[in-house]
Amino acid sequence: MRRYNLRINETDHAIDVEELARDTFTVHLEDGRLVDVVLTDHQDLAQAVIAPQLEIGQPRPAAATPMVRDLSPAPAATPPPARRPATGRAAGGKSVTAPMPGVVLSVEVSVGASVQRGQTLLVLEAMKMKNELKAERDGVVASIPASAGDQVKHGDVLLEFES
Amino acid sequence: MSPDTLAQLLQGITNITWQSVVMMLIGGLLILLAVVKEYEPLLLVPIGAGAILTNLPLSPLVGEDGMLSILYNMGVGNELFPLLIFIGIGALTDFGPLLENPKMVLLGAAGQFGIFLTLILALLLGFDRNEAASIGIIGAIDGPTSIYVSGILAPHLVGPITVAAYSYMALVPLIMPPVMRLLTTKAERSIKMPYTQREISKRTRILFPIIVTVAVGIAVPFATPLIGMLMLGNLMRESKVVERLTHASANELANVVTLFLGLAIGSTMGGEAFLQLGTLAILGIGLLAFFLDTATGVLFGKLMNVFSGGKFNPLIGAAGISAFPMAARVVQKEASREDFSNFILMHAMGANAAGQVASVIAGGVLLALMGAG
Numbered sequence: 001m002r003r004y005n006l007r008i009n010e011t012d013h014a015i016d017v018e019e020l021a022r023d024t025f026t027v028h029l030e031d032g033r034l035v036d037v038v039l040t041d042h043q044d045l046a047q048a049v050i051a052p053q054l055e056i057g058q059p060r061p062a063a064a065t066p067m068v069r070d071l072s073p074a075p076a077a078t079p080p081p082a083r084r085p086a087t088g089r090a091a092g093g094k095s096v097t098a099p100m101p102g103v104v105l106s107v108e109v110s111v112g113a114s115v116q117r118g119q120t121l122l123v124l125e126a127m128k129m130k131n132e133l134k135a136e137r138d139g140v141v142a143s144i145p146a147s148a149g150d151q152v153k154h155g156d157v158l159l160e161f162e163s
Numbered sequence: 164m165s166p167d168t169l170a171q172l173l174q175g176i177t178n179i180t181w182q183s184v185v186m187m188l189i190g191g192l193l194i195l196l197a198v199v200k201e202y203e204p205l206l207l208v209p210i211g212a213g214a215i216l217t218n219l220p221l222s223p224l225v226g227e228d229g230m231l232s233i234l235y236n237m238g239v240g241n242e243l244f245p246l247l248i249f250i251g252i253g254a255l256t257d258f259g260p261l262l263e264n265p266k267m268v269l270l271g272a273a274g275q276f277g278i279f280l281t282l283i284l285a286l287l288l289g290f291d292r293n294e295a296a297s298i299g300i301i302g303a304i305d306g307p308t309s310i311y312v313s314g315i316l317a318p319h320l321v322g323p324i325t326v327a328a329y330s331y332m333a334l335v336p337l338i339m340p341p342v343m344r345l346l347t348t349k350a351e352r353s354i355k356m357p358y359t360q361r362e363i364s365k366r367t368r369i370l371f372p373i374i375v376t377v378a379v380g381i382a383v384p385f386a387t388p389l390i391g392m393l394m395l396g397n398l399m400r401e402s403k404v405v406e407r408l409t410h411a412s413a414n415e416l417a418n419v420v421t422l423f424l425g426l427a428i429g430s431t432m433g434g435e436a437f438l439q440l441g442t443l444a445i446l447g448i449g450l451l452a453f454f455l456d457t458a459t460g461v462l463f464g465k466l467m468n469v470f471s472g473g474k475f476n477p478l479i480g481a482a483g484i485s486a487f488p489m490a491a492r493v494v495q496k497e498a499s500r501e502d503f504s505n506f507i508l509m510h511a512m513g514a515n516a517a518g519q520v521a522s523v524i525a526g527g528v529l530l531a532l533m534g535a536g
Contacts, residue, residue: 020357020358020359021355021357024357026359034359034361036359099358099504099506100358100360100506100508100509101360101509118503126508126509127257127260127488127491127492127508127509127512128488129488129491129492129495129508131495131499131506131508132499132503134503134504136504153360154358154359154360155360
């Protein structure tokens, strides 16, 4: 999930975009509505660079970022690199999110631990079934916002990797 | 001591028949499976015990005032017990994943084709119409539905049909995966599906059981008892105002009735009636029904994959067979076996809940086709 803070005519708005697949998104509007969006096509039109260049590490991309730029399925062609890979949730990404609603049964790693691809990070119980959430990449655990017993929703960030 | 007295004292021994010994061994086997392998222990322990108790020589537990016969007449002969269990199932079932993804209803329907294929096979093997329909209902892969339908159409087959249905249901984690792997490619099993968590309003959740009951009741009157009790349990669950009743239905009531039901089913497993070639045929066809159901479910899933342009994981079709919620878990296990980051559990649960409803409707359709009254 990525939050966009937009200022339109001096009024601030926040829109959350949740990536479900490389071309499917759910946009959370401020009034609580959810809009399913399918990205059918996108292209750069001649000389019309509309995407402001957001620097990596900038804490709040506060400007009006056209989502299409950020969610490009071809990251190589997009100026802000490595911000969020376009292939599915957290595929090798920085954060591990809940693939479905459930309860965190246990956290198997601790902050600072270096994990390898395939290693179990957390156990999430959903529909009375235990699901092991495994690391999709090697990395060092930066933070674990989730703890055992937490009720989580689809898309909630459970664990984040360093860089 | 006259010879008569001696005969009376020894009548327990003299009345042992080879059939009753075999049946006691079968009862022991069911208990063994339940204890060692944990195959549906809640049902197989009482059924096994019932079978042993019934087959002890001159067992006073069966017969006019025998406890097991009383239980049978109280709740299996007249279909009360399976219906009471359905209240509990409804109270335990979360239709949320189905409401989030209503197209899963199609898979629930597809998972029932095995019933009719099995029925045809049983007819070919020489069972009469009612018997064949009762055997076919094993393909609904839902215990109470099987008991309900066979209890009406062919009461003398309730024993073997129940044993087949519950034993194979316990074996779902072993029966389904080979079929699923045979019919799908690695690429198909690895298809990831986007999942959106939609908030289903309380109103929708409460209206759903009522609307389904009325719609199904009008369309398939024979299914009214089953769907009505299932949805009553669900209505109590979703209304959130009768938590005590919901809790009691899902726990105390379901547990007590399960004990009674198991014992009563076990009491139908008398030696002479059970030990026939027909029973073996039922066990064989029943297993086939599970394979056929899984296969039609997966094949329908493949069809949906074609129509969706390659975005539908056909494994989910296998969850349409009912056997809630085990089938959905097996689907998830197969998917994560291929790719550990693939989570299709919520989709599978939707199909699985649809399969539960579809099984009930299929049972009603079958009763209507057979002209049961």
